């Protein structure tokens with residue numbers, strides 16, 4: 024009681040208040056102000072325009088990555104600020120196709136940024152997609168190239184066709200059921216979901232040598248597709264503020280905790296695939312597994328954590344991208360009757376029967392089919408997110424745009440509709 028009174032006296036006296044204010048000033052306001060002056064005036068990207076919050080803190084990027092509207096945000100920012108925008112303290116977005124080649128070309132003095140490190144299940148779990156060291160990445164590409172050779176892909180085609188048959192069969196069953204139950208001749212199906220199932224099963228075949236069975240007798244595996252989406256969202260979000268992953272902060276944040284746990288479940292699903300590389304087939308995993316001794320330059324293989332990560336990222340890289348593209352192609356064709364009828368004519372006049380529809384010269388001659396796919400990808404790109412590259416020692420310039428960036432900053436090319 025007495026102590027409280029003494030406290031009150033001291034508080035009223037003002038000395039404690041002054042002390043707390045001083046601590047607040049020295050501990051938070053002063054460093055914050057110094058940082059703000061640095062970020063806005065002296066940072067290597069200080070001269071580029073962008074939203075104030077974005078130039079000051081990664082929280083701005085994090086918020087939009089989490090809400091899933093970063094592509095719309097970038098579109099608006101480029102409309103407002105022009106072709107070069109600093110939307111995060113250390114990152115510049117360039118809305119000009121001229122910058123694409125210089126930045127993403129093989130020999131550019133940039134590397135995949137820390138963004139990709141946030142996708143790894145553990146520091147050593149590095150896949151081709153997630154390798155940020157250029158030498159390391161090149162080595163992984165050499166090994167991966169064996170699994171994607173023309174011969175290897177030819178061997179896998181029958182499994183792709185098998186899963187397409189599963190889809191057709193599943194749709195016929197649903198049609199029959201509906202006809203029997205409701206005497207209706209048409210069925211409404213959410214094709215986006217069915218294409219997800221199709222591609223997920225195909226990826227199981229290609230990567231692990233066995234279908235995930237979501238169109239067949241393992242519908243419970245459809246839950247893994249949801250987890251995959253959640254994992255992708257978690258990755259994209261924490262990559263906007265890498266410290267969240269680096270220091271394990273994400274699992275303590277209420278808005279990220281659910282994503283964190285679902286991503287862990289997705290990783291466990293990938294790891295839990297039995298008999299990896301032992302299907303007796305030349306699936307991608309078996310190429311990677313048996314390539315352990317085969318890197319011609321180093322003679323070393325892919326260590327186990329990297330191998331599992333390779334399987335996991337391949338499923339992510341191939342599933343959503345392909346099913347989104349197929350959904351887009353289907354959507355546009357169903358809304359453009361003339362394009363659809365031209366495609367029908369091309370397919371029916373090229374192939375005599377269903378069995379003939381496979382990779383080869385006849386398929387390659389289907390130029391309208393190819394144009395439909397390319398146009399759908401242009402209008403609804405499956406990878407709408409940014410692909411950040413970090414400038415390496417010595418700096419990096421895009422001479423066509425008269426731009427030069429010092430080492431350490433991140434650059435991305437975000438192509439949105441251009442300003443006139």
Ligand code: HEM
Nearest residue numbers: 151152153164229337340341342344345348404405406410
């Ligand atoms: C329409 C379908 C697809 C689209 C639009 C697409 C798009 C992309 C893009 C934009 C990248 C570059 C990523 C980056 O630099 O950050 C990439 C990389 C990659 N994709 Fe795909 N992808 C598709 C299908 C697939 C499939 C089916 C597979 C596997 C079977 C696959 C495996 C990979 C791998 C391994 C990489 C990393 C390559 C490297 O870093 O050298 N993708 N993809």
